[in-house]
Amino acid sequence: MELLNDVFTAKAIFVGIVFAITLGIAAYSTYFERKIAAFMQDRIGPDRAGPFGILQPLADAVKMFMKEDFIPANSNKWLFIAGPCLSMLTALMTSAVVPFGDTVTVAGVTFDLQGIDVNIGILWVFGIVSLGVYGILIGGWASNNKYSLLGAIRAASQNISYELAMGMSIIAILMLTGSLSTKTIVETQQAGHWNILQQPLGFLIFLICSFAECNRTPFDLPECETELIGGYHTEYSSMKLGFYLFAEYINMFISGAVMATLFFGGYDYPGYAFVAGQFGTTVAAFVGMGALIGKALLFVFVFMWVRWTLPRFRYDQLMGLGWTGLIPLAMFNVVVTGFGILIGQPILAGIAGVVILIAGLFLNDAIFRKKKLA
Amino acid sequence: MDISYIWYFLSGLTLLSALMVVLAKNPIHSVLYLVFTFFCISGHYVLLNAQFLMAVNIIVYAGAIMVLFLFVIMMLDLRKNKPDSKSPLTKLAGVIVSGVLLVIFIAAFHKNNMPSPTAEAVGFSSQTGMVENLGKILYSEYLLPFELVSILFFVAMVGAVLLGKREAGERNF
Numbered sequence: 001m002e003l004l005n006d007v008f009t010a011k012a013i014f015v016g017i018v019f020a021i022t023l024g025i026a027a028y029s030t031y032f033e034r035k036i037a038a039f040m041q042d043r044i045g046p047d048r049a050g051p052f053g054i055l056q057p058l059a060d061a062v063k064m065f066m067k068e069d070f071i072p073a074n075s076n077k078w079l080f081i082a083g084p085c086l087s088m089l090t091a092l093m094t095s096a097v098v099p100f101g102d103t104v105t106v107a108g109v110t111f112d113l114q115g116i117d118v119n120i121g122i123l124w125v126f127g128i129v130s131l132g133v134y135g136i137l138i139g140g141w142a143s144n145n146k147y148s149l150l151g152a153i154r155a156a157s158q159n160i161s162y163e164l165a166m167g168m169s170i171i172a173i174l175m176l177t178g179s180l181s182t183k184t185i186v187e188t189q190q191a192g193h194w195n196i197l198q199q200p201l202g203f204l205i206f207l208i209c210s211f212a213e214c215n216r217t218p219f220d221l222p223e224c225e226t227e228l229i230g231g232y233h234t235e236y237s238s239m240k241l242g243f244y245l246f247a248e249y250i251n252m253f254i255s256g257a258v259m260a261t262l263f264f265g266g267y268d269y270p271g272y273a274f275v276a277g278q279f280g281t282t283v284a285a286f287v288g289m290g291a292l293i294g295k296a297l298l299f300v301f302v303f304m305w306v307r308w309t310l311p312r313f314r315y316d317q318l319m320g321l322g323w324t325g326l327i328p329l330a331m332f333n334v335v336v337t338g339f340g341i342l343i344g345q346p347i348l349a350g351i352a353g354v355v356i357l358i359a360g361l362f363l364n365d366a367i368f369r370k371k372k373l374a
Numbered sequence: 375m376d377i378s379y380i381w382y383f384l385s386g387l388t389l390l391s392a393l394m395v396v397l398a399k400n401p402i403h404s405v406l407y408l409v410f411t412f413f414c415i416s417g418h419y420v421l422l423n424a425q426f427l428m429a430v431n432i433i434v435y436a437g438a439i440m441v442l443f444l445f446v447i448m449m450l451d452l453r454k455n456k457p458d459s460k461s462p463l464t465k466l467a468g469v470i471v472s473g474v475l476l477v478i479f480i481a482a483f484h485k486n487n488m489p490s491p492t493a494e495a496v497g498f499s500s501q502t503g504m505v506e507n508l509g510k511i512l513y514s515e516y517l518l519p520f521e522l523v524s525i526l527f528f529v530a531m532v533g534a535v536l537l538g539k540r541e542a543g544e545r546n547f
């Protein structure tokens with residue numbers, strides 16, 4: 001009983017820390033988003049609040065809280081409030097199954113650096129992601145505004161379409177690992193055997209789908225300001241709007257962490273054995289937690305980088321890419337992975353799959369497409 | 375705390391939210407109560423140690439099908455498309471039919487005297503609901519029904535695509 005209590009306390013503290021880290025990173029993502037945007041457009045960016053503007057997120061938070069909290073007269077009041085709450089809730093629930101690190105021993109208590117290790121880990125992530133759309137859908141409808149409703153409906157159809165391809169790309173990972181548990185998926189990738197080597201195509205599909213699931217440019221059609229004013233959050237103000245924006249940044253960080261878990265070895269890093277030998281496994285596990293967060297932040301940077309590189313898609317292009325581009329590609333990836341397992345050379349098959357795909361696309365283009373006249 | 379208390383609480387919640395689906399005036403509220411009902415049913419799956427079914431129930435029903443329900447209802451203008459109120463005769467017929475159905479169900483359960491399953495029953499394993507065991511059973515013992523169900527799904531999918539397809543020259547809106 002004593003041991004149970006100790007592990008329980010340690011886990012509770014760990015969950016609290018993960019919660020704080022997630023919120024902190026989400027807050028500072030807003031600052032770095034603006035700084036990176038400024039850098040890419042040759043501007044300076046926010047530099048007034050504190051040195052280099054690092055107090056900008058605090059100033060933004062104060063501004064958000066001080067603004068008038070307005071609820072439109074003809075809106076559905078309770079659902080209007082429930083929308084941002086649901087967005088925030090689903091954004092924070094995903095990190096429960098992400099393994100942040102290996103087993104550690106602190107003050108005589110041994111526990112995993114992971115919220116819960118369930119044997120359906122990756123399905124949990126998938127389920128919560130599929131629920132994420134409710135916040136947007138309910139908020140958009142409750143606003144009683146045509147633009148909000150259109151934004152919400154776009155978000156719903158986009159999420160459902162891209163979930164399919166995302167699930168198919170995860171299936172290839174499951175075929176290699178043979179387990180749904182996120183912990184087992186990471187453990188099979190230790191010592192540099194990262195899944196990205198065997199699944200370059202699967203990673204690409206997953207990355208594109210996570211852009212769509214997070215409603216980030218080039219797939220931010222639900223909040224496309226040239227067509228829909230502000231999209232689903234047109235009617236929102238004050239901290240309710242803040243919650244919607246905040247949930248987006250949390251989703252970015254968590255999807256980065258999930259991508260690192262599935263494809264980039266999770267908490268694995270070069271020199272793990274050396275650190276474990278020098279300072280013990282506990283220190284090595286905490287460094288691993290740092291490595292995972294570092295990888296996740298790298299993906300957050302990729303999200304921002306793409307935002308200022310690619311223009312927004314048109315809506316029919318978005319749907320066409322999802323249904324006729326990514327889903328067949330994901331099926332092809334599953335077949336290639338199966339073939340790789342059959343011949344016992346998954347890495348070779350992974351690379352050969354990409355080569356065959358590119359060659360096939362070129363061939364298809366050369367034979368069936370009419371040449372454009374100059 | 376005994377696990378049966380959790381079961382009673384969850385069952386009560388399930389029945390309450392299922393009732394609210396029928397009683398709610400606003401269709402959007404009905405759909406949201408239905409989503410909540412699916413969550414309660416997923417809770418029952420967890421109590422039965424069937425985590426895989428719980429996850430799939432949430433992904434498929436709460437995550438995909440109900441989103442489409444909500445989607446379609448949001449597209450309708452609820453103020454214009456109020457259902458006409460039924461005539462007393464229709465209401466009476468509805469009450470009689472559902473009442474008879476209830477009596478039949480109660481009689482059937484009463485007559486058969488269903489034994490309640492116990493943990494000591496022969497062939498009981500708490501690990502049946504785990505994904506590995508479920509997969510093994512599904513792909514060996516129940517392979518034929520499984521494949522038949524997948525053909526059924528495939529036919530339904532082809533039908534849906536065919537219905538959704540626009541004929542040449544049809545209005546493009």
